[in-house]
Amino acid sequence: MADASAAVLNRAQSSFDAGIGRLVDLLRIPSVSTDPEYRDACRAAAQWCIEHLSESGISGELHETGTSDAPGHPVVYAHHPGPASYHGPHVLFYGHYDVQPADPLELWDSPPFEPTIIREGEPRIVARGAVDDKGQVMMFLEALRAWHDETGDIPIRLTILLEGEEECGSVNLDQYLKDHVDTLRACDVCLVSDTGMWNRETPAVTYALRGLSYCEAILHGPDQDLHSGMWGGSVPNPLNELTKVFGQLFGPDGRCALPGFYDDVREVGEQERTQWKSLGIDETKQLASIGLPPEANVGEAGYSMIERQWARPTCDINGLYGGYMGKGAKTVIPSFAGAKISFRLVADQDPAKVTRSLFDWLKARTPPGCRWELMDHGSGLPCTVSTDSPHMVLAKESLHEATGKEPVLIGCGGSIPVVGSFKTLLGLDTLLLGFALDDDRVHSPNEKFELGCYEMGLRTHIVLIGKMAAAG
Numbered sequence: 052m053a054d055a056s057a058a059v060l061n062r063a064q065s066s067f068d069a070g071i072g073r074l075v076d077l078l079r080i081p082s083v084s085t086d087p088e089y090r091d092a093c094r095a096a097a098q099w100c101i102e103h104l105s106e107s108g109i110s111g112e113l114h115e116t117g118t119s120d121a122p123g124h125p126v127v128y129a130h131h132p133g134p135a136s137y138h139g140p141h142v143l144f145y146g147h148y149d150v151q152p153a154d155p156l157e158l159w160d161s162p163p164f165e166p167t168i169i170r171e172g173e174p175r176i177v178a179r180g181a182v183d184d185k186g187q188v189m190m191f192l193e194a195l196r197a198w199h200d201e202t203g204d205i206p207i208r209l210t211i212l213l214e215g216e217e218e219c220g221s222v223n224l225d226q227y228l229k230d231h232v233d234t235l236r237a238c239d240v241c242l243v244s245d246t247g248m249w250n251r252e253t254p255a256v257t258y259a260l261r262g263l264s265y266c267e268a269i270l271h272g273p274d275q276d277l278h279s280g281m282w283g284g285s286v287p288n289p290l291n292e293l294t295k296v297f298g299q300l301f302g303p304d305g306r307c308a309l310p311g312f313y314d315d316v317r318e319v320g321e322q323e324r325t326q327w328k329s330l331g332i333d334e335t336k337q338l339a340s341i342g343l344p345p346e347a348n349v350g351e352a353g354y355s356m357i358e359r360q361w362a363r364p365t366c367d368i369n370g371l372y373g374g375y376m377g378k379g380a381k382t383v384i385p386s387f388a389g390a391k392i393s394f395r396l397v398a399d400q401d402p403a404k405v406t407r408s409l410f411d412w413l414k415a416r417t418p419p420g421c422r423w424e425l426m427d428h429g430s431g432l433p434c435t436v437s438t439d440s441p442h443m444v445l446a447k448e449s450l451h452e453a454t455g456k457e458p459v460l461i462g463c464g465g466s467i468p469v470v471g472s473f474k475t476l477l478g479l480d481t482l483l484l485g486f487a488l489d490d491d492r493v494h495s496p497n498e499k500f501e502l503g504c505y506e507m508g509l510r511t512h513i514v515l516i517g518k519m520a521a522a523g
């Protein structure tokens with residue numbers, strides 16, 4: 052390890068608590084991107100990041116997104132040229148400062164935007180955004196700060212993009228990337244910390260993310276809610292009809308019944324199958340961790356749980372509404388019924404094609420007298436990163452040196468749509484170095500980030516920055 056890195060690691064160690072204090076400050080800002088009520092908070096979180104960067108000698112600015120009719124949340128953009136003699140890769144660091152809504156609030160043990168540090172058991176910080184993604188962004192920003200404070204400079208060429216709309220579908224980011232393509236194409240590789248470790252003892256590089264297609268369908272029937280005694284059995288009930296149609300989407304053997312859905316799916320390779328098996332996952336234990344018995348191990352027939360999560364597409368209803376949702380009983384035929392539905396996709400499926408095919412399929416099944424209102428809530432490409440690039444080698448070495456553990460290669464069932472866009476719009480590969488644990492309650496009440504994982508991420512980024520500075 053380069054001498055400078057060792058000194059920077061020591062510096063980070065001695066200022067560890069101050070760094071956690073800064074993370075607490077960022078977590079206090081309720082930057083919920085999907086809810087217009089938190090607009091100002093989103094901007095405040097972005098501004099906070101600019102100030103943090105400036106204290107490390109990196110100048111940044113807020114870039115507006117969207118249109119005047121539909122303004123988005125700002126992107127934090129920063130650039131640091133690095134030393135004139137720098138020959139390593141120009142890194143594009145991406146993260147997101149927005150968070151998911153905190154509700155249901157009553158299930159939190161402490162308020163979501165009053166970060167709480169718990170010392171019993173595994174020390175951890177509990178707050179909305181602790182691990183997704185503010186805590187993981189801060190591992191990198193604090194690594195930069197430690198380099199700056201110890202050496203007076205940042206030793207690499209670096210561009211930083213922090214998005215404020217990741218949790219609501221990154222609707223303005225592709226346009227942003229297109230508008231800045233000339234600047235961003237100068238980068239050599241992207242670096243993202245928004246995924247997980249294999250387990251508390253085993254760091255990981257994620258090399259496959261699933262894609263996503265998210266839609267909503269509303270079935271309209273009568274132009275008013277009706278008394279179900281007067282009208283029931285005489286006219287279509289949109290809730291009955293919608294659930295009958297959606298019921299047909301789930302075929303036998305846990306497969307999606309959309310025609311052609313599997314046509315473009317790349318089969319799990321024998322080598323991957325063997326490597327994933329060697330990770331030694333205990334499926335029964337996984338199920339137990341979320342309160343399910345062994346017989347709940349259901350899904351597409353012929354694939355293990357890990358294969359189903361990392362390499363097979365799925366279709367899920369994420370919300371269903373209509374009719375009377377209040378307490379007690381009310382006899383009503385609702386005038387409409389709606390469903391939110393998403394598909395997780397794998398290489399080489401095309402999200403736009405899946406969305407089209409769902410809409411065609413629904414139209415062909417329009418219940419008599421009813422009408423569909425169909426909405427596309429956005430999508431993201433699935434993506435797979437090459438596992439033997441020189442950047443990947445540096446990343447794996449850094450993880451090993453910083454944690455003392457051999458990292459493993461893993462897939463991820465979740466989606467980070469921008470990673471596909473980096474590839475298709477900018478031609479860039481992404482290194483996904485994540486430090487979340489499976490039980491961090493991402494998107495749920497009592498989200499946490501273990502300080503031990505944060506520390507591994509901080510150290511890994513310090514070492515990686517040193518290696519890039521020494522490269523070439």
Ligand code: BES
Binds near residue numbers: 183219463467468
């Ligand atoms: N950080 C997550 C992705 C993730 C989830 C990685 C679980 C590892 C484990 C990201 O912020 C996220 O929530 N993505 C959304 C994408 C959607 C909002 C477009 C997802 O996967 O649902």
Ligand code: MN
Binds near residue numbers: 183184217
């Ligand atoms: Mn995230």
Ligand code: MN
Binds near residue numbers: 151183218
């Ligand atoms: Mn998320």
